[in-house]
Amino acid sequence: MKLICTQSDLNTNLSLVIRAVPSRPTHPVLGNVLLTGNPDTQQVRLTAFDLSLGIQTSFAANVLQGGEIAIPAKLLNDIVSRLPDGEITLEDEVGETVNETETDRRIVTLTSASGRYQVRGMSSEEFPELPQIAGTAVSLPVEALVDGLRGSLFATSSDETKQVLTGVHFTMQQDTLEFAATDGHRLAVVKTTNQAVADSEKADEEGSAAEDSKASQNSYTPSNEASQLELTVPARALRELERMFAPHQPTDTVALYLEPGQIIFQGGNQRLTSRTLEGQYPPYHQLIPRQFQRQLTIDRRQLLSSVERIAVLADQKNNVVKFSIDSVNQQLSLSVEAQDVGSGQESMSAQVTGESIDIAFNVKYLIDGLKALSTSDIQIQMNAANSPVILTPLGGRKMIYLVMPVQLRN
């Protein structure tokens, strides 16, 4: 193989795929990145795969001679990231330095204006194959995907023993994709309306052939469960997905290929694959109250600042902040009493409907939710001091954040 590319392209793409390289590989080859030079397309493809999460990217290069080789990922990334701007020539040789007993070892030479680096690579044959595109497809704008992830990922459980709760639950219906996450104490649900699905469906119904959109190559097939397909994707893979697609244009399209045990995201020259989490996701819709006796409309940033300040004192105690909702004065007061340490109190105006009430929350869950809701005003809806409370944005993304109040001690 021999190719010439820019340091910038190789560096940018390496830093994307390296996120799928395990820090302690269970098998030596998984510590590598697979580099493929295609002389026909004049493209270089990089692949990393830890057997659960896989990332693949491509970029244009001058591929003089095609080939494929696995190269130690961290070492290659460390060298390339420090090379000066400009062209890099990458070449691999089979021959002279290869030991008879180790025929799969090959030498990769990187030459740049500053110097010459040689790294021992491995035959590409050992590198595990990334799952192929198959299954049900849906495509949605980058903006909807990133919005869904930002509004749900933070609410997943970080406790590995909680299995399905460590992932985000995707529910795909005919024209919507719902993201849900809960750690047992709070629940975040984002619904994105997905015009592209309807389009691809229509194309299919009309029997017209898929055009050049990858997303439409696999048409949407309604499942038996009332046109609904569900799966839970590990938060770790989705954090990489968010990082990968957040810099894209909001209107770019990402295609999702869903099949049992596997999900693939494809957008532009980038692909992310992930195994899905096994197990029944809790029936979270049952938790969301349909009616509310009390409602509060309030400035989100002002409330967030107050809760963050009062959290300093709440941290000293049990992380509990008391909300005194005063419908007479149309006011919300926050207070914390941390015995032996101190106390804090803040007040702000709010539009209150329903009777006054005292209700308490864990500050951490409140802060997480207030940060994830992105609009300037929000609604807080509740029934009693011991039943679920719902936070929703006024405008913006279609999101629900449910948090359980905690008991006041007096």
Added chain:
Amino acid sequence: MKLICTQSDLNTNLSLVIRAVPSRPTHPVLGNVLLTGNPDTQQVRLTAFDLSLGIQTSFAANVLQGGEIAIPAKLLNDIVSRLPDGEITLEDEVGETVNETETDRRIVTLTSASGRYQVRGMSSEEFPELPQIAGTAVSLPVEALVDGLRGSLFATSSDETKQVLTGVHFTMQQDTLEFAATDGHRLAVVKTTNQAVADSEKADEEGSAAEDSKASQNSYTPSNEASQLELTVPARALRELERMFAPHQPTDTVALYLEPGQIIFQGGNQRLTSRTLEGQYPPYHQLIPRQFQRQLTIDRRQLLSSVERIAVLADQKNNVVKFSIDSVNQQLSLSVEAQDVGSGQESMSAQVTGESIDIAFNVKYLIDGLKALSTSDIQIQMNAANSPVILTPLGGRKMIYLVMPVQLRN
């Protein structure tokens, strides 16, 4: 006590002094910051002291009623840093909430536009007194102090068992202040010429009274050891000193008060005190060769980039990089052979005098030194492959960096 100040002033000054508050105080009072309101000067003073490092700052405020109180430092800082811009009223009450058995406990109330916070404080009587200004004084520009610290601090030992080597050694002579640091493998020495000392001395010799400069209140007294005063200051205190004074104007003046066991730095409204390290500092001047058989003049940044790149491969092995200095071609080549992993080679032009030589270094020590030398060109001087090598800047601060080569294995 009652005072009104801006959130910005209180926050800025708190974040400075809090660096002297131990994370795990040996005595409860040391976890506090001492706040003193002076109605005569209309100044608020903050003090923190861990019995080794002390930091004190002052700022203007509307002091309505004077007083002094110790307040839990981290809690106060966490609250104040989150308060909105604008005025803060700070008040302490002795009375209602005070328990009979705990007469030293007092309540401090902070009121801002957003709300009201109360924190339990302690009587100022328990707070240890900061060392008073005394001893030999010298004053130097902020620029010289910060330069001296930047050129030496990095070479101190981080191994607490190495005692004096964990500090920077100060040698004060009539008109110079020398900073030296070594961890046993490399040595950094910076000499600053200090005009201000000579001035204050002259003033003293002429018998004229010190004017309004604090620095000249304590005149320079030549010690018995040929007008030389030496002490070693812990790196930890000096890192805070650098952080504290780096934002000052380069031409501002810092006064140093030296006495056995103690050093005080005073500049503007800020003071830092530190105990000194006990023990004989190694006679490092003996290590510096007087004559050299070989010399190299080279672009510092280019060499640093090359060493940083080649360090990626050196990291895989024993951190050793080989320098091949070629006087015929006026070239320096760097190379690393990391068996079973790979190899790297870089070359650059250099002005070489003396015979060609191969010599090897630990990359870490080279990188540290090349970063600390701030000029665009540097000189590297040496005799043989097993004797000390000296790096000096061409122009800029008066600095020497000595590094021992390592043995080449072949």
